[in-house]
Amino acid sequence: ETGVTQSPTHLIKTRGQQVTLRCSSQSGHNTVSWYQQALGQGPQFIFQYYREEENGRGNFPPRFSGLQFPNYSSELNVNALELDDSALYLCASSTPWVRTGNRDRADTQYFGPGTRLTVL
Amino acid sequence: AQRVTQPEKLLSVFKGAPVELKCNYSYSGSPELFWYVQYSRQRLQLLLRHISRESIKGFTADLNKGETSFHLKKPFAQEEDSAMYYCALSSNAGGTSYGKLTFGQGTILTVHP
Numbered sequence: 700e701t702g703v704t705q706s707p708t709h710l711i712k713t714r715g716q717q718v719t720l721r722c723s724s725q726s727g728h729n730t731v732s733w734y735q736q737a738l739g740q741g742p743q744f745i746f747q748y749y750r751e752e753e754n755g756r757g758n759f760p761p762r763f764s765g766l767q768f769p770n771y772s773s774e775l776n777v778n779a780l781e782l783d784d785s786a787l788y789l790c791a792s793s794t795p796w797v798r799t800g801n802r803d804r805a806d807t808q809y810f811g812p813g814t815r816l817t818v819l
Numbered sequence: 820a821q822r823v824t825q826p827e828k829l830l831s832v833f834k835g836a837p838v839e840l841k842c843n844y845s846y847s848g849s850p851e852l853f854w855y856v857q858y859s860r861q862r863l864q865l866l867l868r869h870i871s872r873e874s875i876k877g878f879t880a881d882l883n884k885g886e887t888s889f890h891l892k893k894p895f896a897q898e899e900d901s902a903m904y905y906c907a908l909s910s911n912a913g914g915t916s917y918g919k920l921t922f923g924q925g926t927i928l929t930v931h932p
Binding site: 730732734739740741742743744747755757789791793806807808809810811812813 | 823853855862863864865868905907918919920921922923924925
């Protein structure tokens, strides 16, 4: 079983530039979620992709966008970078849900190592 | 809106002492709660989730809906438990999928020899 991988590991950009971060989901997982983790904070949900469509979004502006591909890998794109975008970006993969008894429940999310983005 | 609060940013204990990491949540629906752990230079990984009701590495957590808490406990802390711990709540991200995680700010646990 292959775990979640992310690339690149580190990235330095300047204000106004655009960046693309990549994530390969764990084998068998068709759902990918992206999180932003600022220094000293817990991860914050950006959005989730399921069956190549955005399926839920957090409080992030439209300049944060994403894609999911048929092989379930995903990209996070950020346009017009701002200094506050400097953070660790985490990708997590899962299946959409698991059935427990008569209820569908959230499946466990498995996280990648993250991409450290620095905006100067 | 959902919210997760971890009131302690830092927690220090000695080896062999009991440890409790606090987590409180607010959520209008039926919550699903998790504890994630991040050891030094490692990725975020699941420690336990409340529906499993299992003990991982000696840690347990009980969901108390009355107090809206999901505190993490271990009776005898070990040095290898030193890590960052995050409490997280899962809510519906929309559509047919689930699993938007709302995280607390985390607690750094240090276990001294």
